[in-house]
Amino acid sequence: MLQSSTARRLASATLLFVAAAALQADAEQYYDAIFELRLEAGSDTATGSLTIDQSSRLLPEMALRMRQDQYRLLGADGETSNRDGRLYWEPGKGRSQLRYEVVLTQPRGEAFDGLVTSDWAIFRGDDLFPTTLVDDAVTAKSRSRLRLVLPEGWSAITPYRRDRKGEGKGDWLVDKPDFRFDRPTGWILAGRMGVRRDTIADVDIAIAAPVGARAQRVSMLALLRWNLPWFVEEAPEVPRRLLIVSGPDPLWRGGLSAPNSLFIHSDLALISEDGSSPLLHEVAHVLFPVDAADEEDWIDEGLAEYLSLRVLRETGTLSESRYQRSIRHFRKRGEQAKSLYSDDSKGEITAKAVAMLHDLDEELRAATAGEADMMDLTRLMMASEKPLTMARIRGLAKQLAGREPRSLPVVASQ
Ligand SMILES: [Zn+2]
Numbered sequence: 001m002l003q004s005s006t007a008r009r010l011a012s013a014t015l016l017f018v019a020a021a022a023l024q025a026d027a028e029q030y031y032d033a034i035f036e037l038r039l040e041a042g043s044d045t046a047t048g049s050l051t052i053d054q055s056s057r058l059l060p061e062m063a064l065r066m067r068q069d070q071y072r073l074l075g076a077d078g079e080t081s082n083r084d085g086r087l088y089w090e091p092g093k094g095r096s097q098l099r100y101e102v103v104l105t106q107p108r109g110e111a112f113d114g115l116v117t118s119d120w121a122i123f124r125g126d127d128l129f130p131t132t133l134v135d136d137a138v139t140a141k142s143r144s145r146l147r148l149v150l151p152e153g154w155s156a157i158t159p160y161r162r163d164r165k166g167e168g169k170g171d172w173l174v175d176k177p178d179f180r181f182d183r184p185t186g187w188i189l190a191g192r193m194g195v196r197r198d199t200i201a202d203v204d205i206a207i208a209a210p211v212g213a214r215a216q217r218v219s220m221l222a223l224l225r226w227n228l229p230w231f232v233e234e235a236p237e238v239p240r241r242l243l244i245v246s247g248p249d250p251l252w253r254g255g256l257s258a259p260n261s262l263f264i265h266s267d268l269a270l271i272s273e274d275g276s277s278p279l280l281h282e283v284a285h286v287l288f289p290v291d292a293a294d295e296e297d298w299i300d301e302g303l304a305e306y307l308s309l310r311v312l313r314e315t316g317t318l319s320e321s322r323y324q325r326s327i328r329h330f331r332k333r334g335e336q337a338k339s340l341y342s343d344d345s346k347g348e349i350t351a352k353a354v355a356m357l358h359d360l361d362e363e364l365r366a367a368t369a370g371e372a373d374m375m376d377l378t379r380l381m382m383a384s385e386k387p388l389t390m391a392r393i394r395g396l397a398k399q400l401a402g403r404e405p406r407s408l409p410v411v412a413s414q
Pocket residue numbers: 281285300301304
């Protein structure tokens with residue numbers, strides 16, 4: 001109890017901070033930022049624009065990262081210049097627009113994690129709206145909207161809330177309280193689609209897939225109904241809504257998470273033969289995000305995979321003996337990994353990490369007479385201000401257990 005009350009105190013401190021920020025909001029100054037994307041059925045490219053509307057020059061300049069193989073600048077109101085591989089843009093007073101062309105197709109190995117067909121398009125906002133950098137001296141905040149202009153007969157779904165009234169009716173409101181400049185980065189599906197919605201543990205869930213894809217929308221909802229409540233109970237912060245986008249080949253045969261949203265290939269099993277769940281793995285990334293240092297991707301991937309097994313065990317979806325069998329399987333597979341360290345943790349490395357985190361869970365319970373476990377450590381990992389390394393996780397585990405953790409290897413101090 002001791003440790004979980006610490007976690008709760010941390011969570012309520014965050015809430016107080018958010019409340020204080022909300023009180024200040026009245027005094028804050030805002031400018032409008034409108035992200036527009038015009039899609040054409042079957043066309044590999046789309047035209048996009050960013051419009052800044054400001055009564056005074058609250059935002060004098062911004063830098064955009066527009067990779068040359070991805071973006072082509074079509075024009076901009078106000079001054080632009082290129083420095084250090086970035087495009088600097090000075091939107092003037094009033095309404096200024098920057099227009100560009102962007103490639104929708106995003107290859108990932110031999111498959112794609114962004115694709116447009118004649119009937120639908122699936123992509124991440126992060127890939128189609130250039131990364132923006134706003135100087136720290138700019139204290140004004142953006143009021144950001146996403147506007148999609150779609151081919152006849154298409155509809156769209158995004159992780160954002162829709163504006164129901166006024167001039168921008170139909171736009172999505174992109175509001176991230178922690179950011180001064182909000183950019184739509186989550187998953188988006190446009191086209192002819194089927195959507196199933198439900199509210200589970202106060203989270204509004206939408207599962208969307210193109211018409212004709214063999215997406216397991218209702219089964220996914222069922223799996224979430226069993227498992228999401230436990231995740232929500234354990235997570236320090238929970239999004240109000242979660243969008244799951246599913247699609248067929250040639251989309252990437254895996255899962256990928258983004259803020260408040262995730263992609264999952266429609267052919268993937270809900271629970272794999274090894275006992276883990278690709279869907280719950282991605283949900284774990286969304287609800288329990290951690291910032292791993294370079295070359296320490298095992299932390300991010302191992303934790304999400306461990307949590308997907310853990311939740312299935314907690315909810316009785318996997319029996320205890322099947323869970324233990326899964327851990328044995330992961331341990332054996334992990335033996336093939338020579339090292340944990342990589343910037344892209346795959347199969348063996350993630351398996352090694354899963355077995356290690358399971359051992360650490362048992363060690364934490366034993367050391368604290370059941371007062372603390374891997375979930376307490378997960379919350380401490382999430383709260384870490386510095387990118388996580390093995391050495392930092394050892395430090396956090398020691399904080400909980402009161403002694404050096406034996407389940408984690410000793411590494412040279414970093
Ligand atoms: Zn992952």
